[in-house]
Amino acid sequence: MGQRAEQIFHGQPAAGTMAKGPLHVLPGTRQETAAPAAGEDLAAALERARSELSRLIGNEKGAAGDILEFQLALLDDEDFLAPVIKRMAAGEPWRKAWREMLEEEIATYRDSGDEYLAARANDLRDLQMRVLGTDQDMSGIGRGAIVVAADLTPSRFLQISRLGVSGIALSGGSATGHVAILARERGINMIVGLKTAVETLPDGEQALIDAKNGLLIVSPSARTLAQGAERMAHEEKERKAAQAMAKKPAMTADGEPVRVLLNAANPDDLEEISPEICDGIGLTRTEFLFSDGLLPDEETQTRVYERILAWARGKPVTIRTLDAGGDKPIAGVTADGERNPFLGLRGLRLSLRKRALFRRQLRALLRAAIHGELKIMVPMVSVPEEMVQARAQLEKARQELEQRNVPYGDVSFGMMVEVPAAALMAECFDADFYSIGSNDLIQYTLAAERGNPEVSWLADGCNGAVMELIARTVRAGRRLGREVSVCGALASEPAHAACLLDAGVRVFSVAPAMAGPVKLAISRHAMAKGSKNK
Numbered sequence: 188m189g190q191r192a193e194q195i196f197h198g199q200p201a202a203g204t205m206a207k208g209p210l211h212v213l214p215g216t217r218q219e220t221a222a223p224a225a226g227e228d229l230a231a232a233l234e235r236a237r238s239e240l241s242r243l244i245g246n247e248k249g250a251a252g253d254i255l256e257f258q259l260a261l262l263d264d265e266d267f268l269a270p271v272i273k274r275m276a277a278g279e280p281w282r283k284a285w286r287e288m289l290e291e292e293i294a295t296y297r298d299s300g301d302e303y304l305a306a307r308a309n310d311l312r313d314l315q316m317r318v319l320g321t322d323q324d325m326s327g328i329g330r331g332a333i334v335v336a337a338d339l340t341p342s343r344f345l346q347i348s349r350l351g352v353s354g355i356a357l358s359g360g361s362a363t364g365h366v367a368i369l370a371r372e373r374g375i376n377m378i379v380g381l382k383t384a385v386e387t388l389p390d391g392e393q394a395l396i397d398a399k400n401g402l403l404i405v406s407p408s409a410r411t412l413a414q415g416a417e418r419m420a421h422e423e424k425e426r427k428a429a430q431a432m433a434k435k436p437a438m439t440a441d442g443e444p445v446r447v448l449l450n451a452a453n454p455d456d457l458e459e460i461s462p463e464i465c466d467g468i469g470l471t472r473t474e475f476l477f478s479d480g481l482l483p484d485e486e487t488q489t490r491v492y493e494r495i496l497a498w499a500r501g502k503p504v505t506i507r508t509l510d511a512g513g514d515k516p517i518a519g520v521t522a523d524g525e526r527n528p529f530l531g532l533r534g535l536r537l538s539l540r541k542r543a544l545f546r547r548q549l550r551a552l553l554r555a556a557i558h559g560e561l562k563i564m565v566p567m568v569s570v571p572e573e574m575v576q577a578r579a580q581l582e583k584a585r586q587e588l589e590q591r592n593v594p595y596g597d598v599s600f601g602m603m604v605e606v607p608a609a610a611l612m613a614e615c616f617d618a619d620f621y622s623i624g625s626n627d628l629i630q631y632t633l634a635a636e637r638g639n640p641e642v643s644w645l646a647d648g649c650n651g652a653v654m655e656l657i658a659r660t661v662r663a664g665r666r667l668g669r670e671v672s673v674c675g676a677l678a679s680e681p682a683h684a685a686c687l688l689d690a691g692v693r694v695f696s697v698a699p700a701m702a703g704p705v706k707l708a709i710s711r712h713a714m715a716k717g718s719k720n721k
């Protein structure tokens with residue numbers, strides 16, 4: 188039998204690097220499993236789905252746990268279930284009522300034009316199938332396989348990710364969707380948007396997944412395999428070099444220290460990370476701490492912030508106040524129907540409208556500050572007057588605690604620089620420190636919405652205009668003796684470390700998995716500069 192010719196399929200990079208393995212084509216057809224009992228009614232199906240989800244949640248933390256919790260919460264949400272009950276009361280069989288109601292919800296989420304909600308459509312599809320007892324056949328996926336599928340729901344992804352697969356290639360999906368986020372979190376090689384009908388791919392055939400370049404190479408030639416083996420050996424060496432750097436301090440060629448902090452979203456996520464790999468926490472996104480909409484009470488928040496400070500063991504911890512709105516809508520908090528939410532009531536603008544909610548968070552932060560070095564940071568500041576108002580709220584929160592005889596600690600109070608106006612006029616703001624949010628700074632500087640793949644090519648972090656705004660903020664910080672860090676995704680990209688160092692940045696706040704690779708890039712830049720200076 189002659190060998191197949193090599194075929195290369197293009198998609199988009201979503202997570203990871205490169206691996207080799209046999210293809211496992213997941214059938215697109217969904218088949219009934221034996222799980223649902225004959226004659227099962229809606230109540231029994233919901234109960235089965237609840238217990239399956241509770242089992243899956245198990246010890247899941249972070250984004251994976253949140254997704255499953257979201258699905259579990261919907262099963263007990265009377266408003267969510269009401270249309271199904273209504274259809275059943277009108278005589279429709281429950282399966283039809285459930286399928287069609289979910290279909291309508293999924294379409295609403297998918298067509299909302301909102302990246303966040305569109306990603307949640309996949310979670311609803313997952314729930315729809317789970318309650319109906321329909322499933323994708325995952326029997327026979329072996330260790331080391333490259334799984335190809337039209338699309339995956341988050342819980343199917345989680346099941347597959349535990350099987351030790353080499354990678355996953357999807358014809359659907361998006362690099363900003365939940366499944367891709369989970370893949371990055373778990374270090375799974377993944378491509379999305381693969382341009383082929385996956386069912387036509389040869390099951391069991393050898394393949395290479397080149398997730399960095401978004402390629403699936405089926406039946407690779409001997410030459411491609413040799414090149415792939417070289418690349419994989421190189422990636423492994425890089426991984427080890429980065430791991431070796433993770434606990435070492437970073438510095439420039441002149442011996443100037445470069446501090447590397449971590450971005451955090453949840454104290455649970457920090458538990459598995461050693462504080463030794465960082466100089467503290469540079470950004471805590473508190474909107475992700477609470478998935479149920481409204482911020483919890485002061486006590487609950489205080490406990491969460493104390494846990495983060497305890498983890499840091501005396502290193503500084505920056506916690507950002509609620510940054511709801513834009514790409515982070517929170518039901519019941521953010522405004523509905525804004526024509527352009529990115530230019531509307533978001534971040535500090537919203538907090539200054541919802542002052543009771545804002546002060547509740549400030550009080551919890553002040554209370555937690557007794558237990559460590561806490562820096563409070565406010566997001567989306569555009570004009571100096573907003574900092575004046577924010578400080579007045581901080582003062583009022585202190586007074587409220589004093590009236591209640593509740594002890595509190597010292598904090599510094601800084602701002603994010605995410606709007607070009609703030610970068611241009613940084614000196615005019617009453618801030619103890621600045622942290623550059625490159626994700627938003629890039630989108631507002633280049634008028635290219637973050638998360639819109641059609642314009643993502645414009646959003647180059649090393650764009651001269653963006654770098655000028657960053658360098659300008661750094662200069663303002665130096666003149667005033669105030670720290671300037673970068674906490675947007677730009678800081679987590681080793682390839683951009685040199686650009687940021689040349690712009691004067693000496694404090695990076697990065698995704699935990701990127702601390703080692705960024706420190707490695709900083710040390711290589713220092714070595715390159717050092718040898719040039721000789």
Ligand code: PEP
Binds near residue numbers: 470510605
């Ligand atoms: C940023 O804008 O770069 C940032 C860190 O904030 P977020 O991504 O949460 O908007």
Ligand code: MG
Binds near residue numbers: 605
């Ligand atoms: Mg931002």
